[in-house]
Amino acid sequence: MKPSDNKGIFNSPHAHIANSFNVYQQRPPPADHPNAITCGQCDGLTWRMTDRCIHCNFDIAADAQEQQRLERLEQLRFDQQRLKGKLLPLLILMLACAIGIALAAFLAPQSPFIYWAVIGIMLVLAAFIKPLAEKLESTRNQIRSLQS
Ligand SMILES: [Zn+2]
Structure with a gap:
């Protein structure tokens, strides 16, 4: 088993899993994706389940709570x-x-x-x-x- 070579947020020795998670962390979702939401700060498309906007690092979770x-x-x-x-x-x-x-x-x-x-x-x-x-x-x- 080779160690993960990705530089993403989610790290795991299982590179294929870690990479697929990190792809979701780092790339904007397609507009028709069910988990795509619009960021309240930059209006960019980002993921519903991540804490922060992938474009501007805006704290989406805290904003949703507020x-x-x-x-x-x-x-x-x-x-x-x-x-x-x-x-x-x-x-x-x-x-x-x-x-x-x-x-x-x-x-x-x-x-x-x-x-x-x-x-x-x-x-x-x-x-x-x-x-x-x-x-x-x-x-x-x-x-x-x-x-x-
Ligand atoms: Zn944003």
């Missing part, structure tokens, strides 16, 4: 807005109920039914608010961890 992070962040911010939009009317209703109870106490009605009715409504509202608030909190934490 793109993924930004996309995730955008999605999380969208979710956060949607959750806030759902939560707000429920919180306003909750506030209205609290005002209702205060008003009932002030007017002192004959039957205590009005208290129990409003408290019942508040419990139902709370059952809807709790999971939304928890989801909002976890979304906020995910955004915070992605931003740091």
Whole structure:
């Protein structure tokens, strides 16, 4: 077995394997190749699975990771807005109920039914608010961890 004579990145005593890997490292792919991608820095065609662009040495892997992070962040911010939009009317209703109870106490009605009715409504509202608030909190934490 003769030692590898190639000067590529991937080194192996099995020259025919090492050479075929290094051909992939050093030459741009044909445009119709399934693993051909366009470099974000030089717009040249390079390989999907290599860490760096074969033309300009741009760190493709790190760039792809950064793109993924930004996309995730955008999605999380969208979710956060949607959750806030759902939560707000429920919180306003909750506030209205609290005002209702205060008003009932002030007017002192004959039957205590009005208290129990409003408290019942508040419990139902709370059952809807709790999971939304928890989801909002976890979304906020995910955004915070992605931003740091
Ligand atoms: Zn490049």
